[in-house]
Amino acid sequence: MTSSWTDRAEAKRSQLSNAIPSEWRVQKLPSGDSAFEYTKTCGILSPEELSIISSSATDLVSQLSTGKLRAVDVTLAFCKSAAIAQQLTNCMHEFFPEDALAQAKQLDQYYSEHKKPVGPLHGLPISLKDQLRVKGYETSMAYISWLGKSDEQDSILTNLLRKAGAVFYTKTSVPQTLMVCETINNIIGGSIRVPAAFNYLYGIRPSHGRLPYGRMANSMEGQETVPSVVGPIAHSAADIRLFMTAVLHEEPWKYDSKVIPMLWRSEEEVAVKKKIEAGELAVGFYKSDDNVLPHPPILRGVDMVVDALKRNGHKVVPWAPYKHAFAVDMANIIYAADGGTDVARHISASGEPFIPNIKELLNPDIKKRDLNEVWDVQLQKWNYQMEYLEKWSEVEQQLGSELDAIVAPVSATAAIRHNQFKYYGYATVFNVLDLTSVVVPVTLADRNLDPKKENYQPLNELDEVVQAEYDADAYHGAPVAIQVVGRRLSEEKTLAIAEEIGRLLGNMVTP
Numbered sequence: 001m002t003s004s005w006t007d008r009a010e011a012k013r014s015q016l017s018n019a020i021p022s023e024w025r026v027q028k029l030p031s032g033d034s035a036f037e038y039t040k041t042c043g044i045l046s047p048e049e050l051s052i053i054s055s056s057a058t059d060l061v062s063q064l065s066t067g068k069l070r071a072v073d074v075t076l077a078f079c080k081s082a083a084i085a086q087q088l089t090n091c092m093h094e095f096f097p098e099d100a101l102a103q104a105k106q107l108d109q110y111y112s113e114h115k116k117p118v119g120p121l122h123g124l125p126i127s128l129k130d131q132l133r134v135k136g137y138e139t140s141m142a143y144i145s146w147l148g149k150s151d152e153q154d155s156i157l158t159n160l161l162r163k164a165g166a167v168f169y170t171k172t173s174v175p176q177t178l179m180v181c182e183t184i185n186n187i188i189g190g191s192i193r194v195p196a197a198f199n200y201l202y203g204i205r206p207s208h209g210r211l212p213y214g215r216m217a218n219s220m221e222g223q224e225t226v227p228s229v230v231g232p233i234a235h236s237a238a239d240i241r242l243f244m245t246a247v248l249h250e251e252p253w254k255y256d257s258k259v260i261p262m263l264w265r266s267e268e269e270v271a272v273k274k275k276i277e278a279g280e281l282a283v284g285f286y287k288s289d290d291n292v293l294p295h296p297p298i299l300r301g302v303d304m305v306v307d308a309l310k311r312n313g314h315k316v317v318p319w320a321p322y323k324h325a326f327a328v329d330m331a332n333i334i335y336a337a338d339g340g341t342d343v344a345r346h347i348s349a350s351g352e353p354f355i356p357n358i359k360e361l362l363n364p365d366i367k368k369r370d371l372n373e374v375w376d377v378q379l380q381k382w383n384y385q386m387e388y389l390e391k392w393s394e395v396e397q398q399l400g401s402e403l404d405a406i407v408a409p410v411s412a413t414a415a416i417r418h419n420q421f422k423y424y425g426y427a428t429v430f431n432v433l434d435l436t437s438v439v440v441p442v443t444l445a446d447r448n449l450d451p452k453k454e455n456y457q458p459l460n461e462l463d464e465v466v467q468a469e470y471d472a473d474a475y476h477g478a479p480v481a482i483q484v485v486g487r488r489l490s491e492e493k494t495l496a497i498a499e500e501i502g503r504l505l506g507n508m509v510t511p
Contacts, residue, residue, distance in 0.1 A: 005351045005352040012147055025087070026088070048077075056234075056235055056238060061124050064122050071105075072104045074167075076104075082169060096170070097169060100169035118165040120165065120245065120249060121161065126167065127168075128170070131217050132155045132171070132216055134151060135152065138151070141217045143346045153215065155212075155216045157216070161247065175357065176357075201233050205431075206489075207434050208434050216228075244264055245264045260489070269493070271493075276496070282316075282402060284318065284406040287299050289321045291324055291425055293412070293456075293463060294412040295466075296452065297475060297478070298413065300449060302408070302409060308501065308505055319406050322387065323384065338369075339367065407485075413469075413470075422462065422465055427483075437484065437494070438494050438498035439481050443480045443505075445475040452470055
């Protein structure tokens with residue numbers, strides 16, 4: 001007898017629960033709305049382990065590569081931390097501490113025998129989004145119909161990270177279909193920039209072709225009008241750089257035909273750092289895309305970045321968003337070009353329901369496109385990309401210098417309330433343009449500094465919905481972030497500018 005989708009979901013939840021040893025069990029849930037400090041007070045991690053999980057990846061790799069730390073000790077600390085997080089937030093789809101500790105033990109043995117690390121990420125625990133395949137484990141991507149199917153090989157990026165010495169211990173939860181911005185699904189309750197922004201973290205959305213995507217799972221596989229990309233989320237820009245350099249060192253273009261043969265270009269960083277030191281950056285900014293106005297905390301966050309840059313002598317000029325509503329509409333057409341067939345097939349295969357966010361995103365009234373219509377949209381996208389480059393060049397002509405980057409909101413909101421994410425445009429436009437983007441955490445929403453706008457006249461119906469949802473008390477303490485946008489394939493330069501903005505803001509540590 002075929003089990004129901006609810007039975008399969010419950011079995012998966014039980015599997016995850018059983019993977020947590022009894023000594024890592026949470027005995028008392030935290031009080032209040034924030035669990036930031038709970039890991040420090042629950043008694044599961046030792047002081048040494050707390051020090052490990054609060055260290056940057058860069059610092060950990062330095063100590064692991066010189067034998068000051070053992071991979072087993074570092075891995076154990078992160079496994080305990082992940083177990084706590086799972087019990088509080090249901091944030092994992094796979095958890096395999098025993099395999100992680102076995103992998104770490106092998107790395108320690110290698111170091112003991114050879115007195116050197118296996119690679120630039122030797123012994124560093126890295127969690128993987130449940131889109132990357134790990135041999136022997138499931139990649140469900142939150143489709144219940146995909147449960148119970150173990151992968152027979154690693155994704156290319158998984159393999160390259162393993163070669164660099166990374167230790168895998170968990171696969172983190174993703175939203176049903178991977179396409180929406182709140183991670184909710186029917187197993188447990190996408191993207192790079194929005195999760196980073198909502199969790200006071202750094203994240204980089206590289207341009208297509210910079211990092212390997214081969215053999216990763218995805219919805220609508222084969223859709224290449226707006227191709228998906230992969231990138232790291234971390235506590236600092238330095239940790240992002242560590243990840244990027246380690247992966248590119250493995251020459252991923254030899255394994256994924258879509259990757260551009262291009263190592264990390266340190267000379268690009270050196271050049272922009274000279275401009276930074278001289279106070280000669282030229283940065284554009286906008287607070288609204290003229291389609292949906294961000295909530296007050298986001299507007300204040302952009303102001304904080306602009307003020308910090310100006311105080312340090314950099315040139316900051318307004319940027320006029322060019323046809324952003326057009327880009328958002330185009331993306332919606334692209335994602336629904338198959339009439340929702342692919343997504344509906346995988347969801348319906350188990351009988352599970354669509355989550356509310358998917359119902360809103362994949363409008364059933366958007367018709368299925370034929371091949372010629374898809375080709376036309378692809379041409380429109382290409383033309384739009386070139387038009388945007390023209391606007392960038394026009395600003396440079398007015399400045400008489402290079403425009404180094406654009407500062408913009410990541411989302412119209414700070415970390416969102418449940419089922420309230422309504423507008424994707426601030427991230428979507430740069431997916432369509434395929435520009436490099438780095439998220440920088442800025443501040444926290446404050447009920448006293450971010451009052452609701454009174455007598456505001458909404459730009460349209462969607463803007464009215466977004467503005468009505470804002471409640472200064474409800475959002476108090478929620479992380480606020482911006483994105484730094486650079487030209488296509490400008491990862492080195494854009495990350496360096498983002499790192500400088502973080503330094504100017506003084507946010508080099510998490511709240």
